[in-house]
Amino acid sequence: MAIRLFDSLTRTTRELQPSHADGVFRFYNCGPTVYAPAHIGNFRTFVVNDVLRRLLELEFGANKVKHVRNLTDVDDRTIGQAKKESRPLADITQHWTKLFHEDCTALNLLPPHHEPTATGTIKEQVNMIEVLMEKGHAYRAPDGSVYFKLATFPGYGGLSRIKERELKITNAVADADHKDSVSDFALWKAYKPEEDGAVKWPGPRGAGEGRPGWHIECSAMSKSLLGDTIDLHTGGVDLLFPHHENEIAQSQCCNGTTFARHWYHSEHLLVDGTTMSKSKGNYYTLRDLVAKGYDPMAVRYALLAGHPRKQLNFTLDSLHAAESAIKRIESYAKKLLSYGAITAAEFPDYFKTTDKPKVWGVLGIVWDMLCDDLSTALALGHLHKAINAFQFPTGPSPYRFEIELAELSKVMFMFGLRLSLEEKKSAVAPAEITALAEKRWAAKAAKDFATADALRKEIAAAGWSMLDRKDGYSLEQLKK
């Protein structure tokens, strides 16, 4: 089944297809600004894009997808943070890039094939600005900045459907210091010593020293790594305007051809029914949630539990629901392994080719649903439905469940969910907890249940849970 995806530009659901002769699908996803920890809302977009990337690889082949996701490492916010901490810009951005990558790994995001940075592609950006100036689409302002002249691009606003009339209204208060029109946006920002510190580069011909405007970086990186026309450009809805609108203007005026053949925007994550903010106390990073005892895979699952083009309400309850839902899938996987006499270690690689399964069993519907406009919530629902309905044999069977394991493996690859199929090693409890547990185990053996129950409560109060088995016990840390 072909992958169909909603296109924000035409507002229709269209099939994704590579357009270049080499058959490589070119995919650009706007990445994070590295000045602070990425929050789970940021990761919703990256997780959704990761699922898309995985589907594309299955559909076109692993070596037939080129996925680029940039890092914005110079802009007002990164510079502002560096100034606030009195540290060089690169210190700040390298630090947050490292943490971003750690979170990406924890969330099982496939690394993009290229991860360009704004500061690493200054030359490409300057080149583009020069072309735009030569073609009359950009002009130098008195202070040495360069602005894109919106009036030279009649197609502006097609993506966000914003009209020039409205632009003017909303921009009445914007700084119009050096612009010909309030709607014009910066391609190059002139150096301001008091704000920019040591951050500056030689500018385009005819302009002063300074730094690139935000929008030009994506246009330049996309052009240099993927070419003038790409097959898909994605990001969060907030980027629709003005970022992507401006990218279209810059790229198409510079290159004279279609910039992106398909646009996709994922909706925002809400927390407790409203937008995340530090002042509301509902601002979560992956680290926050891991510190509370949640597994990053549960976070990933929770982020996929709603349709990507619909706002998703994230709560700790929904995270807990995700955790339990994953356990159900794991339970199904363990049963398949057990009935098929296959070890857990074999499972992740059980289906070794990078192609989608040639034969689908009960989970084929999951692939179909994902290919239908990335309906992750629907796909997860069908996954559970299929698992619940699956009939295991009542007695020993020579059947090894190879189709079932292969398709489960593939489906887990699509969602990017890693299952924990080995017995979990319980966290090592501190000595005082172990001592209490030993006392309780002894009391229980002596059938002194009153003491045993009192000790259980004491252990629970200290944040641990004692799980009895016939032959012994294990200790598990309770969630904070």
Place this chain on the structure above:
RNA sequence: GGUGCGGUAGCCAAGUGGUAAGGCCGAGCUCUGCAAAAGCUCUAUUCGGCGGUUCGAUUCCGCCCCGCACCUCCA
């Protein structure tokens, strides 16, 4: 004011012109000294409100109410 998305069980969340997926929570049962885990079973006569179209609407249309987001540098 403009643009877009949405209001479905206690919570999260799919979906369709023909009578409501799935997960969580909860309840019951099995197992168990207790607890946990696991398994099984049950859980919306109803889809924000009011009209309309229709043999039939939660699904299409109109109006109203409510929520969320974006509107020059937030994924």
